[in-house]
Amino acid sequence: xxxxxxxxxxxxxxxxxxxxxxxxxxxxxxxxxxxxxxxxxxxxxxxxxxxxxxxxxxxxxxxxxxxxxxxxxxxxxxxxxxxxxxxxxxxxxxxxxxxxxxxxxxxxxxxxxxxxxxxxxxxxxxxxxxxxxxxxxxxxxxxxxxxxxxxxxxxxxxxxxxxxxxxxxxxxxxxxxxxxxxxxxxxxxxxxxxxxxxxxxxxxxxxxxxxxxxxxxxxxxxxxxxxxxxxxxxxxxxxxxxxxxxxxxxxxxxxxxxxxxxxxxxxxxxxxxxxxxxxxxxxxxxxxxxxxxxxxxxxxxxxxxxxxxxxxxxxxxxxxxxxxxxxxxxxxxxxxxxxxxxxxxxxxxxxxxxxxxxx
Amino acid sequence: xxxxxxxxxxxxxxxxxxxxxxxxxxxxxxxxxxxxxxxxxxxxxxxxxxxxxxxxxxxxxxxxxxxxxxxxxxxxxxxxxxxxxxxxxxxxxxxxxxxxxxxxxxxxxxxxxxxxxxxxxxxxxxxxxxxxxxxxxxxxxxxxxxxxxxxxxxxxxxxxxxxxxxxxxxxxxxxxxxxxxxxxxxxxxxxxxxxxxxxxxxxxxxxxxxxxxxxxxxxxxxxxxxxxxxxxxxxxxxxxxxxxxxxxxxxxxxxxxxxxxxxxxxxxxxxxxxxxxxxxxxxxxxxxxxxxxxxxxxxxxxxxxxxxxxxxxxxxxxxxxxxxxxxxxxxxxxxxxxxxxxxxxxxxxxxxxxxxxxx
Numbered sequence: 001x002x003x004x005x006x007x008x009x010x011x012x013x014x015x016x017x018x019x020x021x022x023x024x025x026x027x028x029x030x031x032x033x034x035x036x037x038x039x040x041x042x043x044x045x046x047x048x049x050x051x052x053x054x055x056x057x058x059x060x061x062x063x064x065x066x067x068x069x070x071x072x073x074x075x076x077x078x079x080x081x082x083x084x085x086x087x088x089x090x091x092x093x094x095x096x097x098x099x100x101x102x103x104x105x106x107x108x109x110x111x112x113x114x115x116x117x118x119x120x121x122x123x124x125x126x127x128x129x130x131x132x133x134x135x136x137x138x139x140x141x142x143x144x145x146x147x148x149x150x151x152x153x154x155x156x157x158x159x160x161x162x163x164x165x166x167x168x169x170x171x172x173x174x175x176x177x178x179x180x181x182x183x184x185x186x187x188x189x190x191x192x193x194x195x196x197x198x199x200x201x202x203x204x205x206x207x208x209x210x211x212x213x214x215x216x217x218x219x220x221x222x223x224x225x226x227x228x229x230x231x232x233x234x235x236x237x238x239x240x241x242x243x244x245x246x247x248x249x250x251x252x253x254x255x256x257x258x259x260x261x262x263x264x265x266x267x268x269x270x271x272x273x274x275x276x277x278x279x280x281x282x283x284x285x286x287x288x289x290x291x292x293x294x295x296x297x298x299x300x301x302x303x304x305x306x307x308x309x310x311x312x313x314x315x316x317x318x319x320x321x322x323x324x325x326x327x328x329x330x331x332x333x334x335x336x337x338x339x340x341x342x343x344x345x346x347x348x349x350x351x352x353x354x355x356x357x358x359x
Numbered sequence: 360x361x362x363x364x365x366x367x368x369x370x371x372x373x374x375x376x377x378x379x380x381x382x383x384x385x386x387x388x389x390x391x392x393x394x395x396x397x398x399x400x401x402x403x404x405x406x407x408x409x410x411x412x413x414x415x416x417x418x419x420x421x422x423x424x425x426x427x428x429x430x431x432x433x434x435x436x437x438x439x440x441x442x443x444x445x446x447x448x449x450x451x452x453x454x455x456x457x458x459x460x461x462x463x464x465x466x467x468x469x470x471x472x473x474x475x476x477x478x479x480x481x482x483x484x485x486x487x488x489x490x491x492x493x494x495x496x497x498x499x500x501x502x503x504x505x506x507x508x509x510x511x512x513x514x515x516x517x518x519x520x521x522x523x524x525x526x527x528x529x530x531x532x533x534x535x536x537x538x539x540x541x542x543x544x545x546x547x548x549x550x551x552x553x554x555x556x557x558x559x560x561x562x563x564x565x566x567x568x569x570x571x572x573x574x575x576x577x578x579x580x581x582x583x584x585x586x587x588x589x590x591x592x593x594x595x596x597x598x599x600x601x602x603x604x605x606x607x608x609x610x611x612x613x614x615x616x617x618x619x620x621x622x623x624x625x626x627x628x629x630x631x632x633x634x635x636x637x638x639x640x641x642x643x644x645x646x647x648x649x650x651x652x653x654x655x656x657x658x659x660x661x662x663x664x665x666x667x668x669x670x671x672x673x674x675x676x677x678x679x680x681x682x683x684x685x686x687x688x689x690x691x692x693x694x695x696x697x698x699x700x701x702x703x704x705x706x707x708x709x710x711x712x713x714x715x716x717x718x
Contacts, residue, residue: 034516034660039518041516138513143661144514144517144658144660144661144662144664145664146508146509146512146513146514146664148513149505149508149509149512149513150505150508150509150513153505153508153512153682153686154497154505154507154508154509154679154682155503155505155678155682156681156682156685156686157393157400157677157678157679157680157681157682157683157684157685158503158678158681158682159398282641282646287641299503299678301393301503301674301675301677301678302502302503302668302669302674302675302678303503303668303669303675304667304668304669305503305504305505305666305667305668305669306665306666306667306668307664307665307666308663308664308665309661309662309663309664309665310661310662310663310664315660315661316660316661316662318516318660319514319516319517319658319660319661320513320516321516322515322516323512323513323514323515323516323517324516325516326515326516327512327515330694330696331693331694331696333692334690334693334694335689335690335693337689337690
């Protein structure tokens with residue numbers, strides 16, 4: 001149960017950070033559960049929930065959630081006294097407007113929205129910096145796999161050359177399902193839907209649209225490059241057949257949807273693509289099953305760093321968003337700098353029509 | 360060549376962050392090379408180097424390094440105008456005094472020193488917070504593998520249950536060498552020495568002293584627990600024989616030095632140990648070769664996150680330290696909070712004398 005008298009774990013007596021959730025879907029409700037559970041987090045106080053279908057959804061919630069302030073109007077949330085808004089609506093335009101509006105209203109923002117970051121990230125980060133507020137987005141890429149902090153902070157001292165990654169949990173669940181059972185892609189999609197790893201129409205996942213948006217964010221973090229998702233070569237995973245797996249197996253590997261970005265600084269040439277790709281059987285990619293994500297980051301100084309973790313699901317994404325909320329609660333004046341970006345002179349995609357290969 | 364007229368990449372015209380290095384060994388010299396290279400980092404300006412044997416070492420440096428201010432007296436560095444001191448001396452007492460002195464002198468500190476953090480970390484972090492300065496230590500655990508940020512920031516929203524990791528590059532190089540060649544441990548140590556992965560006396564590495572200090576730091580980050588290295592059960596790796604590898608091979612695995620910490624919050628019981636451990640052939644641990652580090656982090660909400668990376672070496676450790684320097688340069692008023700720690704009611708070690716097994 002929410003205990004309003006709990007103080008911040010870190011500074012006894014300090015005001016708790018007031019949080020509003022915008023979008024009460026899978027991720028929003030997972031965050032609400034965490035922040036209102038008996039083991040809730042002392043530094044964070046969930047006070048507001050905004051959702052288009054507030055009335056209907058509120059009625060189905062346990063008391064700890066239903067008794068919060070609910071509204072179906074974004075403006076109510078923007079004019080409330082929350083310190084931070086968690087944007088988990090998803091999608092493009094209206095979400096961008098909400099994030100911009102929140103920053104203009106003096107709120108910090110935590111978002112899980114890769115489309116917002118990929119398309120408007122640099123402008124919104126600059127706005128946040130000017131407003132003296134924070135825009136954090138660990139949850140926008142890789143679910144609970146902390147790749148945004150790894151590239152943006154932990155490896156900021158590295159000269160990153162290449163990022164190869166599985167960034168889409170749905171296509172990984174589909175491909176690893178075909179891999180394990182030898183079934184057709186339609187059967188694997190049906191199975192992934194049944195397990196909650198795929199939506200009824202998984203085409204944005206299979207076609208690489210989702211991974212391209214995430215790869216665009218990683219290009220900003222790893223290479224300080226401005227690359228729009230539609231500048232990234234995508235090849236669909238929807239046409240992978242069980243025969244392709246048999247052929248890959250004969251070559252000692254299997255198939256995964258890989259997103260690759262490699263930057264040659266001297267030539268200002270970026271290679272970036274998302275495609276079904278041959279991966280060696282022992283690689284971290286082949287070992288990623290279900291909705292798992294994985295990343296292999298190659299730097300000029302340290303060599304190779306790998307990261308894996310659950311790439312989708314409400315609870316996993318909530319972990320990333322709550323980590324961001326805690327960073328804001330602990331240091332409300334922290335600067336999340338707007339990166340100074342350049343554009344690559346040349347953007348290359350995949351060079352031929354054969355199955356791509358992970359390096 | 361160092362270009363004093365370069366401005367910060369992020370805020371054109373902003374003053375660069377002035378850096379002094381304390382300890383010009385493998386890591387210190389790797390950092391100095393990076394910060395004085397033609398591709399040096401605009402936000403950071405290396406100005407001072409302090410080393411006991413300053414005179415002798417300075418003479419062997421290229422001009423970009425030798426022309427900096429060198430001193431053999433720590434006090435000279437503390438009274439200089441540097442903003443941040445990178446402590447890469449290693450060892451216990453004098454280094455603690457230097458870090459404390461630096462914070463008292465109003466400097467922020469970046470350290471690669473696991474002993475300083477394991478023994479005096481909480482007190483020094485509190486001092487830093489009171490001084491309005493930062494103490495950062497990504498380089499103290501896992502080399503370039505960004506596990507300090509992963510546990511402290513990226514997974515701050517997780518309820519972490521268990522951390523299992525290879526934290527000592529030397530013993531991993533020795534064990535993976537025995538594994539690959541079937542040689543004796545003495546031959547593997549000699550080979551690791553020849554490759555620069557082991558010191559002449561690797562006993563602190565093989566005996567688990569090094570990994571226990573790092574595990575103590577991870578217990579602070581993952582569980583908010585105060586655990587001293589000597590409270591952690593350590594079993595030496597020095598008595599592992601080639602027969603042990605043959606036996607492990609028959610069981611489908613191999614042997615690695617694993618550090619494990621698992622916390623049961625309800626019972627306030629911590630299990631923590633460092634020991635040569637049976638690991639399954641396909642696990643991330645068996646796949647870690649040479650001085651690589653690896654970590655498997657299990658949480659109540661997201662499940663399993665893994666991280667791997669080069670755990671030792673000047674360039675890898677420099678990547679972590681430079682990442683910390685950049686975090687300070689970008690936000691000099693940032694708060695690195697001193698964690699509020701408790702002590703576990705019970706600390707358990709390994710329960711029997713057989714070879715430990717990774718979960």
